[in-house]
Amino acid sequence: MGKVILEVHDLKTKYVTRFREDVYAVDGVSFKIEEGKSLGVAGESGCGKSTLALSMMGYYFPPLHYISGDIIIDGKNISGLDPDVVRKTILGTEIAYIPQAAMNALNPTQKIIRFVEDVIRAHNPKADKKEIRERAQTRFAELGLPKEVLDKHAVELSGGMKQRTVIAVSTILSPKVLIADEPSSALDVTSQKMVIKMMRELMEKGYIKSMLFITHELPLLYNVTDDIMVMYAGQIVERGSAREMVFDPIHPYSHGLMGSILVPEEGTRGTTLTAIPGTPPNLKKPPQGCRFAERCRYATDECRYHSVPEKQFDEGRGYCCRLSVDQLREAYKNE
Amino acid sequence: MSETRERKDYTNSPLCLSGRGVTKIFGLGDKKTVAVDHVDFDFHEGEFVSIVGESGSGKTTLSKMLLGLINTSEGEILFQGKPRNISSGRKKREYWKGIQAIFQDPFSSFNVFHKIDSVLLDCINMRGGRMLSHEKKVEMMTEACSFVNLKFAELTNKYPFELSGGQMQRLMIARIFLLKPRILLADEPTSMVDACSRATILDMLLDLRDETGMTIIFITHDIGLAYYISDTVYIMEHGRFVEYGKADEVILNPQAAYTKRLISDVPKIHEEWDLSTVELKAE
Numbered sequence: 001m002g003k004v005i006l007e008v009h010d011l012k013t014k015y016v017t018r019f020r021e022d023v024y025a026v027d028g029v030s031f032k033i034e035e036g037k038s039l040g041v042a043g044e045s046g047c048g049k050s051t052l053a054l055s056m057m058g059y060y061f062p063p064l065h066y067i068s069g070d071i072i073i074d075g076k077n078i079s080g081l082d083p084d085v086v087r088k089t090i091l092g093t094e095i096a097y098i099p100q101a102a103m104n105a106l107n108p109t110q111k112i113i114r115f116v117e118d119v120i121r122a123h124n125p126k127a128d129k130k131e132i133r134e135r136a137q138t139r140f141a142e143l144g145l146p147k148e149v150l151d152k153h154a155v156e157l158s159g160g161m162k163q164r165t166v167i168a169v170s171t172i173l174s175p176k177v178l179i180a181d182e183p184s185s186a187l188d189v190t191s192q193k194m195v196i197k198m199m200r201e202l203m204e205k206g207y208i209k210s211m212l213f214i215t216h217e218l219p220l221l222y223n224v225t226d227d228i229m230v231m232y233a234g235q236i237v238e239r240g241s242a243r244e245m246v247f248d249p250i251h252p253y254s255h256g257l258m259g260s261i262l263v264p265e266e267g268t269r270g271t272t273l274t275a276i277p278g279t280p281p282n283l284k285k286p287p288q289g290c291r292f293a294e295r296c297r298y299a300t301d302e303c304r305y306h307s308v309p310e311k312q313f314d315e316g317r318g319y320c321c322r323l324s325v326d327q328l329r330e331a332y333k334n335e
Numbered sequence: 336m337s338e339t340r341e342r343k344d345y346t347n348s349p350l351c352l353s354g355r356g357v358t359k360i361f362g363l364g365d366k367k368t369v370a371v372d373h374v375d376f377d378f379h380e381g382e383f384v385s386i387v388g389e390s391g392s393g394k395t396t397l398s399k400m401l402l403g404l405i406n407t408s409e410g411e412i413l414f415q416g417k418p419r420n421i422s423s424g425r426k427k428r429e430y431w432k433g434i435q436a437i438f439q440d441p442f443s444s445f446n447v448f449h450k451i452d453s454v455l456l457d458c459i460n461m462r463g464g465r466m467l468s469h470e471k472k473v474e475m476m477t478e479a480c481s482f483v484n485l486k487f488a489e490l491t492n493k494y495p496f497e498l499s500g501g502q503m504q505r506l507m508i509a510r511i512f513l514l515k516p517r518i519l520l521a522d523e524p525t526s527m528v529d530a531c532s533r534a535t536i537l538d539m540l541l542d543l544r545d546e547t548g549m550t551i552i553f554i555t556h557d558i559g560l561a562y563y564i565s566d567t568v569y570i571m572e573h574g575r576f577v578e579y580g581k582a583d584e585v586i587l588n589p590q591a592a593y594t595k596r597l598i599s600d601v602p603k604i605h606e607e608w609d610l611s612t613v614e615l616k617a618e
Binding site for chain 1: 389390484499500501528529530531532533534535537538556557558559560561562563582583586587596597598600601602603604605606608610612613614615
């Protein structure tokens with residue numbers, strides 16, 4: 001087992017609505033990522049994937065509030081710090097975040113070099129302009145971006161180029177953890193491939209030590225990450241290696257998700273997609289038993305009223321369900 | 336996963352919509368852009384057609400011409416074998432009784448001031464149901480909503496923005512179910528919803544086709560999705576159809592270089608995703 005770079009332990013965060021209601025969007029999430037590994041997070045919209053990403057940065061703004069839990073990056077606990085301290089010492093060097101709509105992340109009136117200056121000067125206010133430019137040029141060249149990009153405005157770049165620029169700028173200080181929240185879902189397939197290739201390159205050259213990749217595109221996760229973890233209603237329901245999760249999902253929710261995979265390969269045509277009926281529960285009042293019981297076709301009364309035995313997701317395989325692996329596999333066979 | 340859907344052969348059914356040399360040119364002189372370049376197509380009745388291409392290939396321009404929202408620069412479009420006539424507003428409205436659309440962004444396809452009831456009531460009225468009793472109308476709306484797995488009792492008196500993206504797209508399909516047009520044009524209806532709702536929406540579209548026998552023209556950039564759902568696939572590059580034919584033939588045995596590239600760029604699960612086909616360099 002390699003060195004653990006990121007450890008999240010029992011993280012709980014909530015949103016407070018304007019009617020002062022609490023929505024527990026991330027509710028007791030624990031996992032670890034080792035050095036050089038990437039972890040994918042899958043799940044439906046509204047199951048807390050993006051909130052998990054925001055919470056992990058330790059950068060809390062209303063309506064998002066921190067409740068409890070630890071986020072440990074390379075032995076350093078960053079949870080519960082003041083947002084200003086987080087911005088000056090953590091973001092960019094320890095952890096970097098790539099949002100989905102990178103096109104909107106760039107101010108259209110500024111040149112790209114200004115964003116690089118912003119990132120570097122947030123940590124070192126006295127950094128020299130010339131040095132910054134040299135540093136940016138070398139890094140851009142290594143990642144296959146032309147250095148002319150630095151003197152362009154965001155509007156002059158295509159969508160794929162903008163996303164790659166955002167990735168290059170946000171990782172310029174070689175953060176230990178990169179959180180990518182649907183970095184390619186607004187792009188066409190060829191640009192998506194380039195973005196993924198660039199992220200691989202970052203990992204291989206050691207500019208980032210580990211990656212958390214969030215998306216609902218399962219074939220993409222399967223190809224990009226080492227492990228996949230499935231989230232539902234603010235909690236993790238299953239974790240395993242990419243191959244195990246796609247071809248042999250255990251939790252009924254993961255099984256349902258894998259049934260919605262669409263790929264242009266022989267044999268996918270003619271089968272019926274299995275969609276999970278219903279919608280995720282309202283997290284203002286989470287159900288008392290298993291959160292998936294309402295939509296699960298194997299749920300019993302025990303599932304609905306008694307909480308699920310807690311499972312750890314530190315390493316290897318783990319899932320949260322009352323039923324045993326054999327029972328579930330048998331049930332899927334008869335479907 | 337084991338259940339399979341019956342696939343019929345639609346190539347011998349009567350023609351529903353066809354085009355001969357359809358072209359759209361934007362701009363004049365040096366700034367001329369040919370968005371759609373002399374395309375020919377034949378869509379049959381009851382056929383599920385997909386038009387696949389990357390951004391900028393002219394898919395949406397073609398769909399706008401099919402809908403009659405913009406004029407063609409050249410060529411003609413035939414509706415049920417006859418040249419279509421949409422020269423006046425009245426004729427256009429008549430044409431739109433036969434062709435309806437679902438757009439990409441569910442959040443902007445509803446009028447935010449209208450309640451869901453009135454969205455659905457409009458459809459009933461448009462089909463000539465203005466004189467029906469209220470009970471009958473509610474019954475029809477309930478039927479349409481249950482077709483798309485929504486509960487009308489929960490939706491009544493709500494506004495569209497209170498629904499999630501997937502629910503809105505399903506409500507759009509409920510509208511189509513009430514209108515029963517001959518042709519449905521779906522322009523990327525699933526690109527803004529997650530994979531799970533996508534499966535639901537696709538199955539509903541297939542059910543809709545099986546139930547009403549309408550032609551569905553599905554515009555998408557996702558070739559995996561097109562393969563799953565359609566009978567016939569048209570691949571579009573720079574305003575031209577580079578390849579078309581039955582879904583199995585086109586996807587499993589592509590001839591055009593562009594189709595091959597599109598297929599290789601999509602992440603798959605049974606074979607290795609080859610990242611070496613793209614170069615990290617300036618565009």
